[in-house]
Every structure is written in structure tokens, then in C-alpha cells.
Amino acid sequence: MSKAWRYFFILFVLIIAIGIVVFKLIHMQSVEHERLAKEGQNRSQRTTISRAYRGMILDREGKPLAISTPVDSIWADPYFVSADDPKLLTLLDKLDLSSADKMEILARIKKGQGRSGFVYIKRQVSPFVASEIQQMNIKGIHLDREFKRYYPDAEITAHVVGFTNIDGKGQEGVELQYDKALTGKDGKRSIHRDLKGGVARKNEDDQIVKHGQDIYLSIDRKVQYIAYKYLKEGVIENNAAAGSAVIVNVHTGEVLAMVNYPSYNPNNLQNATADKRRNRVLTDVYEPGSVMKPFAAVAGLKSGKYDVDTVIDTSPGFYRLNGRTVRDFRNYGEMDLRHILMKSSNVGISRMVLSLPANDLADTMREFGFGRITGIAFPGERSGFVPSPRKWGEFPLATLSFGYGMNATALQIAQAYAAIANGGKLIHPTLLRHDPQIPTQGYPVIDKDISAKMLDMLTSVVEGLGGTASKARLSRYHVAGKTGTVRKAVAGGYATDSYMATFVGIVPSSDPQFVIVVVIDDPKGQAYGGGSAAAPVFTEIAAHVLSMLGVPPDKK
Template sequence: MRSSSSRSRAPSAGPLRGERIRLWIVGATLLGLLATAGVRAGHLQLRKAAELRDRAARQHQGQIEILPTRGAIYDRNGRDLALSVPGWSLFADPSALADRPEDLARLAAVLGYTEAEVRRKLRAGGKRFAWLKRGLSPQELSRVREADIPGTGLAQEPLRFYPKRSLAGQVLGFVGADGKGLGGLEFRFDRLLRGREKRVLATRDARGRLLLRNAPDPLEASGGSLVLTIDETLQHIAEEELARAVEASRARGGVAVVVEPGSGEILALAQVPPFNPNDFAASRAEDRKVRAAVDVFEPGSTMKPLFVGLLLDRGKARPGERIFCENGKWPVHGRVIHDHKPHGWLTVEEILRVSSNIGVAKLSERISPEDLYTGYRRLGFGRPTEVELPGESRGILPEPEGWSLMTPKTLAYGQGIGTTALQVVGAFAALANGGQRMRLRLVREVRGPGGETLERAEPEPLEEAFSPATAARLTRILEGVVGPEGTAPQAAVPGFRVAGKTGTAWKVEGGRYNPKKVWASFVGYVPSRAPRLVILVAVDEPTKGPRYGGVVAGPAFREIARRSLAYLGVAPEAPVARAENAPRPGRAERAPASAEAEPGTMPDCRGLTLREAVRVLGRAGLLEEARLLGTGWAAHQDPAPGMRVEPGTRCTVVFRPAFGG
């Protein structure tokens, strides 16, 4: 009995133990799963929190680039020519508008676009950001704010503004919607003026509108600035008188350039038709370029005094010698050279006064092709002036190897050569200042974002184009051009001597000259014996009345000169007849006592000899940093008299010969 009862109890312990084991395994498994889930959750909580936050933030915010505030452009007296003003631009989140065609239609209506244009702008941006329109007009801004479309936002950006409208428009250039300079000085100095883009955050609020955070002050300049050589008043005078000349002759257009001969600084550069950079999209590409630097034309008779100067310098001609001018018609090398009027024997002086083609063509036989080519190159032809403008042309001056027997003769009267207006005025500036060709300048000073001076341009002599004696002789000859027997009495300026030359050049079309289309020009300097201004006026395709340079361009030269000299305070000269002991024309009355200045103050060197200027600069403690250019008497100085001069600042004094009268 005992054994049977023992056998019957033994099996009952096994199932209980197995159930416990199974329960334990299940529990352990559940605990393991829970622990794994906890670890995973902790991992997500601790290790991925930043990533998840960033992902969520990206769904509600993004970065955009705001245009930098371009630096200003000033005239030589600090007057605003180009500046930045606050403006508004509209941007959008393309993903927020993708499935909302009704909002796309509203945007199109607000901005004056088609829906296709709105979609194209959204596609052109990124996944989270696209510009819809930059530089909203006040009316557009009002409509955008009233519409309050979710997924869009407004950014305050600087806009380029030209307060004088079309004044010097081509010189200044213009700026595109993306803030990049696209013409003129805006393009040439874009990197300096533009500065760096600024990144700001755009976040979406509860209503889906995009808002900007940490937006910069739109008027806080990040770019540098420019101070030009242009004088706003002289620019206005040149533009006004040029427009009158173009209108009076019903011409296609024209250019006018005013240069200070002693320094090479361009005081005015005018052009007709004008160009308003505030509305550049409404203009033609042809009207946006600086024609004085880009357009190449045959200068015609304005080359004659420059050619004669080369002969005088080499002793190949004398002002009083006589040349037979064939009574107006000279067959040579299978061609015929004509004069406007028939002339017999003429002196070299008379050849220039009446502008005889035959006279200078005969004189061309006295100079070798190599010397003529080298002389024209020294005057700046066939190479750019390197003025601070984009796209400047070098002109056309063929090398002697390709010349025919006729080439020197046509080059003597300005055919077979292509020049720009700036090249011509630069050559006459050399004639006016006593023979020294100067680098032409449009930029006087470059400043950093904080207004600090980074670079200041100084007068830069390039090479001697003429000897001072030749320049003086040519000046006396060219004074006769504006006399009663000359070709430009219309260019005479009351109260002042003027030296200059007319030009009437046929245009070339299809490889042939078209006498119906001409450039009519006059270039000269005033007062001729102590020049303050060199002025070129060139009118393109006059169609009304006589089309000669003296008739078309002479009156504009006269008025630009008269008004400019009055503005600059240049007193009219004394009558030509003067006492023997009167001071010679071309030099100021010298008053050394008044030229003295306190140490550190710029003295008045004008009218002093080189030796006298050295003395007064030395007494002012400025001689060590002084730059003295040229010979004769001081005609130009920088800084102006009485200005305080900081240590290390360079002073420049330019001297010119005094032309005897």
C-alpha cells in the first residue's frame, strides 16, 4: 500500500513545476520587451531629441538671404547721386502654396502676374523659400498686406534709388532686382558697393504667415562708397545745353564731356537721349551704354591740330610757312582730296583756321608712317584711356605695315582712324595743359563701409604728347578758329579767349562714306592761355540746317563754357590789348605773402613758380609729402587752399607753362 500510494503522488509535482517555468519565461520575456522599449524610448528621447526638434523646426522656419545695403555714390562735393532706401519684397513657402490654387490666383491678381508666372517663380526658388517680387511699389505693398495670404511674407530690403533721376544716368549705371550692378560704375565697382548678403530666419506663425527674425537694419550700409570727379552742377549744365543742341539740329543724339586739363578729372559726362536708372527696364540698351567711352567714330578735322603738333614738335613744319592748297581739289594716288572751299596758298596757321584737308594732306608727306603712328599712340589713340567704366573701346589705329600711300594723308585729317570722345578730349587736355597727357578719372575717392578712405586718386601724368613750346604755338593758332574768319565763331565765349577745333565727319556704312550721316563736333579749352576746362560736344546725325561742327556743336560749347566758368567763379579776362608791364595771360597774379599758410594748412600755390611753391610748402611742413607735376606756374592743387592736411596726406600741385601773348 505504501509503495502504490507513493507512486500515485510523484507525477503531480512535474506539471506544477513546468507551469512555473513557463510563467517565469513569459514574464522574463515581457520584462525584456518592456526594457527594450524603455531603452529605445530613452534613446529616442535623449539621443534624437535635437534631430527631431530640428526636423520640426524645418517644417516651420527657413533661412533666406536679404540684399546687402549698397554704399552710396556721391559727386565731388558730397552730393548724393545714388543711395539705398528702405523697400519691401514679397516671398513665399512653395510647399505651403502647392495645393492651394485659390491662393495662387489671389497672388497673381495682387502682383499683376498670371498664375503661370506665379508658379514659375515658386519653382525657381527652393523647397521652402522663393522670392515672388522684390522692390514692391507702394500700391503693391498695400494690396499684399490687405490680402494677407498664408504662406507668404514680407522682407524689408534696401532698394537702389537715384535722387537726381537721369543725371549722369549712364555713368552711374543701374542695379538689378538681385542687387547686382548691371551697368556703369555700379557694375565696375559692384564688389565694393554691394557688400555681403545677410541671412535671416523666416518662421511661420499660427496663421501660416511667414515672419522674419533677426532682420537687419535696411539702411545699415555693408558696402563701400564712391566719391566721383563729376560735379552735379556742371553735369546739369552739360546735359541741358547738349539737349538743346540735339533738339535744335533734330539729331539722333549726342555726347558732351568736360575735363579739368591739369588733373584729368572728368567734371561732366553728358549724353542724349538720357537714361533714368530708376526705371532701367523702360530704356533701350543703346541708351544705357556710355557712348563717350564705347562708340567709335572718325574724328574728322579735330585731328588736324594734333597732327600739325606732331610736325611742329619734330621741326617738320613752321606756323608761318605757306602751302599751296590746289584751289580746293587735289588728285593724288588715284583719289581726289577736296576742301570745303577752294584755297590757294595758305600758311600752316591758316590751314588750321579754315580746316583745309589738302593742306594737312600735303604736310603728311613730311613725316614717316612710323613717326605718325607713334605720335598718335602717344596722344592716346588706338588704346583705351583706362577710365573707370566697363566696356571701354580702344578705338581703331591701323599699324603702319598695313598702310597704303594714301593712309598718312587721310589720317592727317581724321579719316581711317576710329576714336572715342574720351580719347579726343584726353588728347586736347594734353594740348591745354602744356603737352602732358593725363590719365582721365571718374572716381576721386573710394571709401569703406564706415566712411574711411581706402583710396584717393591723384593726378597721374602718362607721357608727354607735345613740348610746352608746341602746345603754346598751337594754342595761339587755334584761337583763330573761333575768330570771325575761322570755322567756329559760334563757339566764342564773351570775355574769354577760346582755343579749339571743329569736326564734321561722315559716317561709314557698308564700307562706304555716307555724306548724309555725320558727327558734328567742337572741342576746345577755355580760358585758352590758362585753361580751366576742356569741353567736347559731339552731335550724332544732325538733320536740320547746316551740319557743320561749328554751327551745330559750337553754340553748345559756348554755353557750357560760359555757365561753367560763372559757376566756378572764373572772372572774365582783361581785354587782349594790355600794357607792357601787365601780367602775361596764362598765369595768375602772384602774391607770395597771401600764399603763406600756417603749418599743417594747405597754402595757396596757384600762380606760383615751382621754386616759390617749394618754399611755401616747406614752411607749411608739407613739402616731404608733396607731389609737384609739370613746369611753369601752378595751375591746379589738391587739397584746396586753407584746408587742414593730416600727417601723411599727399599734396599735389600741377604746373603749366605760361603762354606768352
């Protein structure tokens, strides 16, 4: 072999080698650039995410009503994972996914093959399952720490607390109402390491983790349980469509319990229909019926024309206005205002109201908070409606005196009765625990003398001979209260066999502490009235709550 030939051979080899190197460099800078850059960053850059947990929702005693538990979510990077990888198929089997879910995940991985991406495999798996997945050590399969919301009391507090979606965002109830305060902010820390593993530099945009704020509610977990237990029993016993109950502290406006039945389990929303999720206490408005008569009596007392012993003739038990009839259960004859409330006389209360200026009753109702939201700021609360009877004539004004032609929520009724109970001050209800160091905000709607007279008359409704609420009596406590029974409004008028039964009680009436409102929707059978369907539920709730809270008996 000549020297010239060897020279050209060596030169050719060098050119080929240099060409290969140049080709490799070009290939690395173009085709493999993204992968190499990512691997380089993975070796030199470390970013750690500190997950913020959502604040707890607690009752007034600090007992948890909503907590976050750590879970892991599994995801795949299609750049590193093949849809045909046997390990991936084994992983999917281990996660107990449906065939449809498996096919969808594999299709998404296959579609993103060769490109860096993000495909969720399963959200919020238990730590045990996550540990098994981690031990499989499949390249491109990652675990992210998340938090899953858990509700210890399930359906008992569901309508108050609400629930979050899978991303931890509040959807209903307190979870939605205070979502911003409950939601934390994840922390982030990024560093770059040198070839020896030392810290080369730190990022200046690092963020400190900020956990969500805990929310203390006014709800008493034990009181909530009692209210739910006996409301549920009452709805089932009366074969009713639904029921609601709310308990309010008359001095602070704190809601100690707010329950509805049927309910749902916020830990498993599979059967949580919209109807079951509705917090009827403040989202459902209805014509309350005779529970509004005390506010007509207040209008009469405020006018100065009437007092507790003022006599009104209700004979012959009915009268006609513009071709329509106002009637009582029977002819009660002459009765004073106390007995008009005791017997729940439509004729007596409406004749009194018709003798007053036309808008006195509607104005009184509005002063007590009817026709506007209570200020509790709960999602979905409705304002109700109070008409202006002057525009309608005498019959609408007469029916307004016994709770027809207007509507309200159970919470508005509780707020209004609390004003009667506490000496005449309207206090907006709240679901947050009250700080005793801060004075309760409110404003007077009646003077203490009228408040005392109303309490006295409402006590007669329950404890007086022949009162309509005898089933609301308690053996150890005096009770002031009022029943209400109305036909349910339907298209074109009122149902003939469907009712709303209500009882409102103030306990103990000698030293009022709580207002309890019970509403039974469409009780079946003969016992469909407020005194028959709702009052017994009140009795059970009140007796157990007063005893449990250590309220001294006021009966000797």
C-alpha cells in the same frame, strides 16, 4: 465577468495603447520628422540676418547719384501654405499681380505642397504694402528685408552710374565697374535657447554685417545737368540721331560731366533699349575728321621743319594722289600753319604731313593716346584704331592728317586735347574724385613751347577773322578749339548725306582749365558741320559751366 477575462481585457488595452504609442513614435521619426525638427528648431534656434546695404554713389560734392532704399520681398513656404487658401488669394489680389503671375505662383505652391520650400510672391514691395501683408498674419507667408536702388537724377546720370538688377548686382556703368566695392556682406547671428528661454549656446560662425563702400565720383552733379540740358536741346534742334558731350579737367584728368542723348531712366528700365543705354562717349568709335588736324600740326612742329608762320602753298585748292583727290572748300592759296588750321585746309595739312617721315603722324597720334583705351576702366570702353600709313601709300597718309582712316572715342579726343592744354602732359581720365594731396600721374608728350603754340593757333580758329569755329566764341572767355565734320562710314564707302559733327574747346584758353568735347551724330539740314551743329552746343555748356564754377573771365 471572470478575473481571467478582465486580465486579458486589460492586457489587450495595454498592448493596443503601447502599439499606438510605438506607431506614433515611428510616424514622428519618419513621416513627420522634417516638420517636427523644423518646429523644434524654430522654438530653440534663432537666426537673425542683418542685411548689408549697397554703398552709395556720390558726386564730387557728396550729392547722391545712387542710393539704396529699404523694401521687402514676400515669399511663401508651400509646407504651410495651401494654394486653395482664401487668405492667399486675397493677398495676391492686394499685390496687384497679373493673372499670369498669379497662376504661376499658385502652380509653384501647389507643386511644392507638403514640402518645405521657397516661392517668391513679389520682390521689392513698398514698406506700406509690406505692413499690410504682415497684418494679415498668414501662416507660411514671410517677408525679407531687401534694398532697392534709386537714382535721383534718372536719365541725366544714367550713362555714368548705370544700374543694378533686382538682386542688387551692378549691370552697367559705375554700378558694374565698382560692383565689388559697392556690394556689402550680410551679417548673421544664430543662438540656441533652452526650455526656459535662456541662451544655451552661440554659433561660432556668426558673421558681422559689412556694408558696401561709398564711391565718390569726379562728376559734378550741376555740371552734368548743364551738359545734358544743352546737349539734349542741340540734338533736338538739329534733328540729329544722337549726341554726346564730355568735360575733363585738364590738370587732373577728372571727368566733370559725361552725357549722352537719347538717354534712359534707370529707375524704370521698361523702355531702356540697348541703343539708349550705350555710353557713346567711350563705347562709340568714329572717324573724327578735322579735329585731328592739330595733331598733324604737332607732328610738323616736332619735326623742326615747320613753325606757326611757315607758309604752305595750297593752290589750286586740290591735288591728286594715285588717282584720288584731296580738296579744300575753295582755293586758299598760300597760307601759314595758323591759317591752315583756321580755315581747316585739307590740302595744306596733308602736304605738310606728306613732307614728313611716313609714320610720324601715326606715332604722334599714338603718343596722344589714340589707338588704345584711356585707362578709365569703364565697362565697354573701346580702344579705337590708328593705322600704319607706310603700308598703305600716300593717299591714306594724306587722309589720316584730317581724321579719316582712323577712329577714336570722344573721351580719347578729350584726353588728347587736355595734353595740349596743360603744357604737354598726357593724363589718363578718371571718374573718381581726385585727392589734391596726391600728385596727378601723367607723362609728357610734347614740350611746353609746342603746347603754347598750339593753344595760340587753336584760339585763332575760334576768334580769328574767318576761322571755322566763330560760333564757339564766348563773350567773357577766350576759347581755343577745333571743328570736325566727316561723312559717316557705311558699307562700301561713305554716306552722301549723313555726317558726324564735332567741336572740341579748351577754356579759358589763356589759362586752360577744361576741355569740352561735343559730338552730334547725323544732324539734318544745312547746318550739319561741326562749326554749325556742335559749336553752339559747346558755347551754351561752356558759358554756364565756367560761370557756375566761378572761373574768372579772361577777356577784358
